[in-house]
Amino acid sequence: MVDRNTGLYSCDILTHGCSTNLVSSLSATTPILELVVHPSRKGALQEFEGPPNMDLILSYYRKSQISRLHQRVCILPKAFLHPSSVLSRPHRLVQAGKKAKSITDKHIYTITMAQQRMALWAAEEIDEDLHDVDVNLALGNYGQNGLYDDAQSRISEATLLAVQQQMVQQAAFAQIPDVVKRFIVHFHNAVLEKNLAEITVAYESGWNKLTEKYYAKTEWPEAEIIAPLVNDDQLFLILYRELYYRHVYSRLQPNIDDRFHSYENSCELFNYLLNSEGPVPLELPEQWLWDIVDEFIYQFQSFCVWRAKVKTKSDEELAMLSDGAQVWSAYSVLNVLYSLIQKSRINDYILAQQEGKSEEEIAEIVGEYGVRPLYRMLGYFSLVGLLRVHVLLGDFTLALKVMENVELNQKTPFTRVTACHVATYYYVGFCYIMLRRYPDAIRAFVSILNFILRMRQYHTRSYQYDQINKTADRMYALFAICNTLSPSRLDDNIANIVKDRYSEQIGKMSRGEEGLAAFEELFQYACPKFIAANAPPYEDPDLLAAYVDAQIGEPSTRHLALFLADVRAQTAAPTLRSFLKLYASLDAAKLAGFLDADEEEMVQQLMAAKAASRCVSRVGSEKGMLEGQMISTSDLDFVVNENMVHICESTVGRRFAGWFIRNTEHAQRVYDGLHGAPLPVPKKAAAPDAAAAPAPEAKPAPAAKKVAWGAKA
Amino acid sequence: MSSATSEWVTPPTRPELIENLVSGVDRYNPSNVSILEDYLYHQIRSQEYDCLANLAILKLYQFNGDLYNPDVVINILVKALTSVPFPDFNLSVALLDDRPPAANLDEPDPLPALLPRLTVLHSLLQQCRFPVFWELYRSDDLESLRDNYTVEVVGFEDAIREVVVRAVKATFQRIRVARLASYLSLDESEVPAYVEKLGWKVDSGVVEIPPNPDNQIESSVVQENIKLPQLTKVISHAISAA
Numbered sequence: 001m002v003d004r005n006t007g008l009y010s011c012d013i014l015t016h017g018c019s020t021n022l023v024s025s026l027s028a029t030t031p032i033l034e035l036v037v038h039p040s041r042k043g044a045l046q047e048f049e050g051p052p053n054m055d056l057i058l059s060y061y062r063k064s065q066i067s068r069l070h071q072r073v074c075i076l077p078k079a080f081l082h083p084s085s086v087l088s089r090p091h092r093l094v095q096a097g098k099k100a101k102s103i104t105d106k107h108i109y110t111i112t113m114a115q116q117r118m119a120l121w122a123a124e125e126i127d128e129d130l131h132d133v134d135v136n137l138a139l140g141n142y143g144q145n146g147l148y149d150d151a152q153s154r155i156s157e158a159t160l161l162a163v164q165q166q167m168v169q170q171a172a173f174a175q176i177p178d179v180v181k182r183f184i185v186h187f188h189n190a191v192l193e194k195n196l197a198e199i200t201v202a203y204e205s206g207w208n209k210l211t212e213k214y215y216a217k218t219e220w221p222e223a224e225i226i227a228p229l230v231n232d233d234q235l236f237l238i239l240y241r242e243l244y245y246r247h248v249y250s251r252l253q254p255n256i257d258d259r260f261h262s263y264e265n266s267c268e269l270f271n272y273l274l275n276s277e278g279p280v281p282l283e284l285p286e287q288w289l290w291d292i293v294d295e296f297i298y299q300f301q302s303f304c305v306w307r308a309k310v311k312t313k314s315d316e317e318l319a320m321l322s323d324g325a326q327v328w329s330a331y332s333v334l335n336v337l338y339s340l341i342q343k344s345r346i347n348d349y350i351l352a353q354q355e356g357k358s359e360e361e362i363a364e365i366v367g368e369y370g371v372r373p374l375y376r377m378l379g380y381f382s383l384v385g386l387l388r389v390h391v392l393l394g395d396f397t398l399a400l401k402v403m404e405n406v407e408l409n410q411k412t413p414f415t416r417v418t419a420c421h422v423a424t425y426y427y428v429g430f431c432y433i434m435l436r437r438y439p440d441a442i443r444a445f446v447s448i449l450n451f452i453l454r455m456r457q458y459h460t461r462s463y464q465y466d467q468i469n470k471t472a473d474r475m476y477a478l479f480a481i482c483n484t485l486s487p488s489r490l491d492d493n494i495a496n497i498v499k500d501r502y503s504e505q506i507g508k509m510s511r512g513e514e515g516l517a518a519f520e521e522l523f524q525y526a527c528p529k530f531i532a533a534n535a536p537p538y539e540d541p542d543l544l545a546a547y548v549d550a551q552i553g554e555p556s557t558r559h560l561a562l563f564l565a566d567v568r569a570q571t572a573a574p575t576l577r578s579f580l581k582l583y584a585s586l587d588a589a590k591l592a593g594f595l596d597a598d599e600e601e602m603v604q605q606l607m608a609a610k611a612a613s614r615c616v617s618r619v620g621s622e623k624g625m626l627e628g629q630m631i632s633t634s635d636l637d638f639v640v641n642e643n644m645v646h647i648c649e650s651t652v653g654r655r656f657a658g659w660f661i662r663n664t665e666h667a668q669r670v671y672d673g674l675h676g677a678p679l680p681v682p683k684k685a686a687a688p689d690a691a692a693a694p695a696p697e698a699k700p701a702p703a704a705k706k707v708a709w710g711a712k713a
Numbered sequence: 714m715s716s717a718t719s720e721w722v723t724p725p726t727r728p729e730l731i732e733n734l735v736s737g738v739d740r741y742n743p744s745n746v747s748i749l750e751d752y753l754y755h756q757i758r759s760q761e762y763d764c765l766a767n768l769a770i771l772k773l774y775q776f777n778g779d780l781y782n783p784d785v786v787i788n789i790l791v792k793a794l795t796s797v798p799f800p801d802f803n804l805s806v807a808l809l810d811d812r813p814p815a816a817n818l819d820e821p822d823p824l825p826a827l828l829p830r831l832t833v834l835h836s837l838l839q840q841c842r843f844p845v846f847w848e849l850y851r852s853d854d855l856e857s858l859r860d861n862y863t864v865e866v867v868g869f870e871d872a873i874r875e876v877v878v879r880a881v882k883a884t885f886q887r888i889r890v891a892r893l894a895s896y897l898s899l900d901e902s903e904v905p906a907y908v909e910k911l912g913w914k915v916d917s918g919v920v921e922i923p924p925n926p927d928n929q930i931e932s933s934v935v936q937e938n939i940k941l942p943q944l945t946k947v948i949s950h951a952i953s954a955a
Contacts, residue, residue: 607841
């Protein structure tokens with residue numbers, strides 16, 4: 001079949017005893033560009049009577065190096081063919097230029113029987129050239145050895161199906177747009193040459209552009225189909241599948257096969273990275289490495305959510321799930337992440353860096369894996385991945401413990417991958433919320449939200465921008481929650497954005513019990529997608545029925561309930577504070593009267609309010625993320641002396657620095673503008689204008705400057 | 714400055730064996746669950762408490778449904794009640810994945826019935842509603858909790874009283890004996906002896922609580938503290954312009 005767009009020719013070639021014929025006949029008239037025989041197919045060639053002389057083929061290949069570019073012949077990997085097929089022959093794809101086509105046509109024999117071919121091809125666009133060709137074609141020597149007859153008698157249904165499948169794959173290959181084929185070849189070369197810049201371009205730009213153009217609503221070609229383009233490079237095919245499935249998950253609806261296969265592919269990839277002899281000689285851009293880990297966890301989470309919905313499963317899915325209990329098990333995911341962390345010795349690396357050790361010392365410490373950027377980055381990303389997995393499973397302390405060596409700041413090299421940087425702060429902040437350490441959560445969110453605001457201008461075109469923005473939106477919501485529970489003045493800028501966005505919810509949240517709905521709304525919007533660690537008991541139909549009857553709730557319901565219990569414990573605090581604010585001292589009985597509450601209960605509420613104004617928080621130099629000091633989080637403090645409440649308030653003095661800095665900068669701009677401007681040409685009319693305009697602005701400049709410097713001292 | 718949570722993260726009473734389990738990947742090994750469970754029962758007998766080690770048990774239960782032992786879970790939750798106002802109780806519940814009623818247990822699983830009651834007890838403590846807490850705790854409804862679980866936890870009621878003491882000493886400078894007695898669930902006559910151990914004094918029906926950082930209040934004005942980095946832009950510009 002010839003793809004009209006590309007001129008690529010794909011066909012079946014009967015090869016027993018004729019491969020050499022083919023090659024020689026092809027090469028007699030047309031130089032072969034490349035003949036690739038995958039090692040796994042060498043044996044397959046031997047299966048046939050009169051096995052082709054491999055040396056001969058390879059020698060043609062060598063000769064072809066100096067020939068002109070016209071053909072490319074690939075032998076596909078075994079996986080391409082049905083293993084039980086007696087007709088299993090090396091499958092060839094002949095990419096021929098226009099000139100070559102007429103020659104190859106003569107040597108084509110399609111093994112499909114007529115009715116099969118018609119059934120299959122009727123669905124495809126029938127190529128007339130080929131139609132003409134395969135009516136009466138046979139290779140010269142096929143009749144002589146009689147093998148075909150023999151084979152024909154053994155053709156089974158399965159074989160026919162296999163052949164049919166083979167044809168489908170060829171058709172699929174032919175349908176791949178030329179530009180995509182070129183892209184894949186180019187991408188493959190970049191990976192082979194470890195050309196990070198080229199890989200990055202292909203990964204970040206090429207792939208996404210082609211996705212938009214050709215695969216916005218369908219899958220990319222399967223790895224088996226593009227295998228001939230990349231010399232059946234298994235590693236590249238694993239990487240390709242990684243992208244293939246990620247595309248399925250993000251743009252389409254993954255079915256159970258996709259979910260199982262993407263798991264297998266991830267296993268293959270990590271197996272290759274972790275269990276090869278020594279570190280593997282692969283180099284990938286940091287962004288891609290992050291995406292690999294990130295996607296691995298996302299697919300795990302997605303699978304867990306999907307798996308938990310028992311009722312919607314078809315019989316086939318139920319059968320697969322009962323057999324595949326190990327697929328996407330929490331243990332296997334944790335195993336990968338911990339293995340990457342251990343292999344790369346990332347914790348040792350981070351500690352050594354913090355101690356200021358030299359490059360050589362660090363290289364000694366982290367070993368042969370850890371010195372390689374690939375493993376080091378994967379190790380770090382796995383730390384963040386573990387943080388995320390533990391949060392999804394509801395283990396907030398362990399999540400923070402994993403990160404205990406990591407210093408959260410924006411100076412480490414690990415912040416280069418923005419998506420990772422943002423995810424880290426999101427999950428760390430969320431853990432702090434569940435640990436009721438709201439000031440720590442606020443600090444995390446403020447820090448990263450400011451970072452995102454600053455980065456915005458550089459990231460608008462990045463393909464992760466949407467994801468980062470979504471996470472940022474959720475963090476604004478979480479900030480609103482934290483700031484209600486523990487008001488802070490850490491950052492006016494972020495606080496104002498949040499006030500704009502969530503003014504309605506913020507208003508409700510401060511209204512005690514009736515505000516719980518607003519907390520619930522924001523929490524559900526902004527919380528991670530929690531998962532249950534274990535699958536429903538698919539392996540046992542009785543237990544499964546019991547499971548369905550038990551109406552197991554979603555994990556997020558439980559976490560929401562826990563969070564709301566924390567909120568409820570301090571619902572009385574805002575109202576109490578608003579009354580206390582008005583007094584320096586007040587009798588508890590009187591306060592109870594104002595609130596229309598029982599005096600004893602109100603005193604207990606005072607204790608709860610006091611507890612709510614104390615909180616563990618990191619104050620600076622703590623080592624681990626779980627460490628912290630007890631701090632006061634409220635401006636309003638009170639104490640009860642028998643029955644008299646004494647109140648006092650911390651006030652914040654006026655802030656001058658920002659004002660002076662802004663004005664100093666303004667003055668400097670004016671000064672620079674004046675300085676850089678050409679001297680006014682003394683003219684009668686223009687001169688007074690020019691002098692008058694800058695003068696009033698320039699005047700305060702020296703004064704402001706003086707004050708700004710003074711403020712520092 | 715020592716961290717307020719360092720004892721919580723690593724209690725001084727934690728043996729090295731447990732420390733290795735809690736901090737390493739061996740915590741995922743199901744065969745270690747009995748070591749951790751034994752350690753929990755040790756905590757129960759000897760008034761020690763190690764939240765992270767107990768969370769490690771729940772983690773193993775989370776991943777290995779067949780290890781699940783409701784008695785252990787309830788004991789962990791009971792222990793966690795005594796750590797209010799720290800979030801241990803919720804952290805523990807967060808790890809209890811919902812599961813269908815276990816069919817393989819000899820007796821019916823007591824947890825589904827007790828968990829809501831424990832949750833109520835916890836929120837009462839969180840909201841400092843101590844008199845209601847004691848009332849509920851001593852009610853007929855919770856007889857099974859008392860008889861089967863808290864009775865085994867040495868010093869459970871005193872540990873709850875310590876929760877009360879933490880809240881009271883942060884809020885009060887002086888408190889009436891009657892009020893404190895209702896919080897502590899003690900007879901008024903028992904209060905003087907109890908508070909004496911804490912170093913508090915009783916004077917004509919009022920308990921005086923010694924000053925501590927939380928019950929001393931003063932108004933203050935927070936002054937702006939300008940740091941050099943805020944000015945670097947201004948300074949560097951001035952230098953480059955000069």
